[in-house]
Amino acid sequence: MRTALFTAILLVLLAGFLQIAVGLPFGKPARTDMDDYFLAHAQDQAAANNVVTSVVFDFRGFDTLGEATVLFTAVLGVGMMFRKLKPGEEYEHD
Amino acid sequence: MNMTKIVRTTADLFYPFCLVFGLYVVLHGHLTPGGGFQGGAVMATGAALLLVSRRYADIIQSLRQNTMKLCEAVGLLMFITAGLAGLFAGGAFLHNRLAGAGGLFGEPVAFGANPGVLNTAGLIPLLNIAVGIEVLGGLTVILLYMLSGLKESEP
Numbered sequence: 001m002r003t004a005l006f007t008a009i010l011l012v013l014l015a016g017f018l019q020i021a022v023g024l025p026f027g028k029p030a031r032t033d034m035d036d037y038f039l040a041h042a043q044d045q046a047a048a049n050n051v052v053t054s055v056v057f058d059f060r061g062f063d064t065l066g067e068a069t070v071l072f073t074a075v076l077g078v079g080m081m082f083r084k085l086k087p088g089e090e091y092e093h094d
Numbered sequence: 095m096n097m098t099k100i101v102r103t104t105a106d107l108f109y110p111f112c113l114v115f116g117l118y119v120v121l122h123g124h125l126t127p128g129g130g131f132q133g134g135a136v137m138a139t140g141a142a143l144l145l146v147s148r149r150y151a152d153i154i155q156s157l158r159q160n161t162m163k164l165c166e167a168v169g170l171l172m173f174i175t176a177g178l179a180g181l182f183a184g185g186a187f188l189h190n191r192l193a194g195a196g197g198l199f200g201e202p203v204a205f206g207a208n209p210g211v212l213n214t215a216g217l218i219p220l221l222n223i224a225v226g227i228e229v230l231g232g233l234t235v236i237l238l239y240m241l242s243g244l245k246e247s248e249p
Contacts, residue, residue: 047193047203048124048218049210056129057218061188064221065173067131068228072170075232082239 097147105147112140120226124215130222134229141234150241159242162235169228176220192216 029035038055046054056064097105116137123129145153180189192200193216201213 043203043205046190048215050124053124053129053218057221058190068170068173068225071232075166075235078236078239
């Protein structure tokens, strides 16, 4: 009973989201000021011919620093998972 | 595990090309598709080729875990230092002061569609190199960690 109700609610939500998603204009943003700004100023402000790189490393450089930190943290996590056990220490199983 | 001679020879033959191609992707990040993350991953592929073709005990002689950890930390620190340099030079964090100022990576860029010059874009190639070093070290050290746990079976 509860599973059927849950499934019905999920289906209704999915239908609603799908209807909204189908109605969205794709590839035609309402405002293009930001796009035009990046395309016009990538070469004179960031001095890079590659507009994608100028956005990733110049206009949004702080975001890239965050990505690099995420990679660093992921490596730390893997290192903690695969570390050597101390003598006498055992894996804990829950 | 130790692969056959065919695999080992092929890996020995191909890993320099992987490294050179990765270096190309990193250094041309501001002109062609690619950049630090992608080029670093390509360079780590070269290390992965060596790792899958040889025994861990043999590979650890030349590809040390500590060196790769150092690479990773140095890459991230280079990125942060480049950002702080912009802050202390009187601009914002990661301010691109080198762009168009002459000197290293400082050649001005012509407006419009043009093939591009390698010696342009100021701070961006430096950040690309920093991220490339970091990704190379990070991915390689993950592979080394995972292979260090494998049981070695004698052939």
